[in-house]
Amino acid sequence: MAEDAKSQRRDAKGRFTRKLNELRKSLDDDKGVEIVNRNHDELTEAWRNVEFKHDTYTIFLEDSEVEANEESILELKRSLARQWSNTFDMQFKCKSG
Numbered sequence: 001m002a003e004d005a006k007s008q009r010r011d012a013k014g015r016f017t018r019k020l021n022e023l024r025k026s027l028d029d030d031k032g033v034e035i036v037n038r039n040h041d042e043l044t045e046a047w048r049n050v051e052f053k054h055d056t057y058t059i060f061l062e063d064s065e066v067e068a069n070e071e072s073i074l075e076l077k078r079s080l081a082r083q084w085s086n087t088f089d090m091q092f093k094c095k096s097g
Contacts, residue, residue, distance in 0.1 A: 002060035009053040016046040016076060023083055027090055040087045047080050 023039040025031075054073050058066045 002057070005053070005057040005060055009050070009057045012046070012050045012053040013072075013076065016043070016050045019043040019046040020079060020083060023087065027086055033090075036087060036090060040084070043080070043083065047076070050076060 019039065019042050023036070023043050026036050026039045050073070054069075058069065061069065
């Protein structure tokens with residue numbers, strides 16, 4: 001059961017990374033607000049899935065193992081926060097420019 005949950009979490013993290021890269025690329029390539037917003041929404045949904053899969057996985061772990069797994073999730077959260085900030089900046093520039 002724990003291995004299945006771990007595998008599902010790994011898959012969710014992979015999808016999150018792909019969606020993060022898609023959003024970054026759409027911002028870098030000036031794809032426009034509509035595409036950026038869609039990619040942002042997809043990234044947000046991927047993040048929710050990572051959180052759910054991570055929480056499910058940690059149910060099977062000992063306390064010390066949970067702490068050891070938190071750093072990777074925190075790094076994903078930091079990446080998400082940076083990208084949300086970049087997306088907001090881009091949207092603001094489009095509205096004011």
